[in-house]
Amino acid sequence: MGEESVPEQFETLLPLAVQWATEEEERILREGVPLAEDEIVDAVAMGVRNPKRIRLLQVDEIPAPRHPILKAAAGAIRFLTPAPRGLALCHGIFIRSDRSLIVHELAHTAQYERLGGILPFLRKYLFECLTIGYSQAPLEQEAISMANRVCGSQVS
Numbered sequence: 001m002g003e004e005s006v007p008e009q010f011e012t013l014l015p016l017a018v019q020w021a022t023e024e025e026e027r028i029l030r031e032g033v034p035l036a037e038d039e040i041v042d043a044v045a046m047g048v049r050n051p052k053r054i055r056l057l058q059v060d061e062i063p064a065p066r067h068p069i070l071k072a073a074a075g076a077i078r079f080l081t082p083a084p085r086g087l088a089l090c091h092g093i094f095i096r097s098d099r100s101l102i103v104h105e106l107a108h109t110a111q112y113e114r115l116g117g118i119l120p121f122l123r124k125y126l127f128e129c130l131t132i133g134y135s136q137a138p139l140e141q142e143a144i145s146m147a148n149r150v151c152g153s154q155v156s
């Protein structure tokens with residue numbers, strides 16, 4: 001691939017990216033919610049000139065473009081990996097829903113309650129993490145499967 005092909009590829013890519021971002025922004029502006037007052041303060045501090053135009057849309061997963069060329073490019077520049085927590089498309093901002101995260105932590109809270117507080121929980125949890133490893137620790141596995149039962153398979 002010669003250096004000359006880069007601007008050519010870029011000129012193919014750019015209009016596709018613009019079209020995708022424009023459509024997604026329109027969707028967010030239609031379906032999203034305006035910023036809360038403290039978020040408007042943050043937006044102003046960031047230098048946003050039209051904070052009242054901004055809409056936030058909570059999604060389970062940040063959508064990725066389906067067009068094969070865009071998809072490949074997005075992967076190549078790591079603009080849209082499977083796990084981004086947010087994505088701004090001008091005044092439309094995707095925010096990944098944190099419900100799965102909260103549900104996972106609630107499962108740990110239930111374990112604290114069941115085991116009788118911080119000391120007994122940490123005694124068991126840390127022991128498991130140190131001997132079996134964090135990802136395979138039974139308390140961790142239980143929290144993952146409990147959260148999966150409540151809100152699908154997107155929990156880690």
Ligand SMILES: [Zn+2]
Binds near residue numbers: 108140
């Ligand atoms: Zn956990």
